[in-house]
Amino acid sequence: DQQVKQNSPSLSVQEGRISILNCDYTNSMFDYFLWYKKYPAEGPTFLISISSIKDKNEDGRFTVFLNKSAKHLSLHIVPSQPGDSAVYFCAASTFGAGNMLTFGGGTRLMVKP
Amino acid sequence: DSGVTQTPKHLITATGQRVTLRCSPRSGDLSVYWYQQSLDQGLQFLIQYYNGEERAKGNILERFSAQQFPDLHSELNLSSLELGDSALYFCASSQSTSGYNEQFFGPGTRLTVL
Numbered sequence: 001d002q003q004v005k006q007n008s009p010s011l012s013v014q015e016g017r018i019s020i021l022n023c024d025y026t027n028s029m030f031d032y033f034l035w036y037k038k039y040p041a042e043g044p045t046f047l048i049s050i051s052s053i054k055d056k057n058e059d060g061r062f063t064v065f066l067n068k069s070a071k072h073l074s075l076h077i078v079p080s081q082p083g084d085s086a087v088y089f090c091a092a093s094t095f096g097a098g099n100m101l102t103f104g105g106g107t108r109l110m111v112k113p
Numbered sequence: 114d115s116g117v118t119q120t121p122k123h124l125i126t127a128t129g130q131r132v133t134l135r136c137s138p139r140s141g142d143l144s145v146y147w148y149q150q151s152l153d154q155g156l157q158f159l160i161q162y163y164n165g166e167e168r169a170k171g172n173i174l175e176r177f178s179a180q181q182f183p184d185l186h187s188e189l190n191l192s193s194l195e196l197g198d199s200a201l202y203f204c205a206s207s208q209s210t211s212g213y214n215e216q217f218f219g220p221g222t223r224l225t226v227l
Contacts, residue, residue: 034215042220042221043203043205045218049213095213099161100171101146101156101158101205102158103155104155105154106155
């Protein structure tokens, strides 16, 4: 049973446009959500996070939106750059439950020059 | 560079063998996590240690075990290896075991079982 799902395995976007990556979760106990970026042959790199008391968090070109009623979050990258091409993982955890992360399957983003 | 180190980077071994993967957390981080990434699956949580004690277990096989030492480095031991154990194994660390704090990942160890 996948508790965190990223339904789009891949996404292709033109440089300068917006990239929107989506993530759905089923476990209502999740209250902290994170996005990681992963390049080949490297470990995941933390990008941005959001707690369930917020519905939006912004950091430079990256914004994460959380819709708790729909159990859905999204990552917006504006403007997209070729260096953003990587696999993006959505992850979730529960406060006080050891901080273990449950990951989605990942979305491969390709930003074309 | 996340500050988390893992050795070795690559490991090739045969079925039935035993291997040890090593992880050093970021300076100041007390919590260490191990994850497995197989070809057909995403990152799966295996086990977590906090300041030397086991805190949480995920989908970790009985053939696998881990420990965290007084200097906070951690080792993941995989025994009676099977072909299906071939995967990327990542270690991550964070400051504490609760609260909202992100985990920082090492570069991983690629294990190939032949």
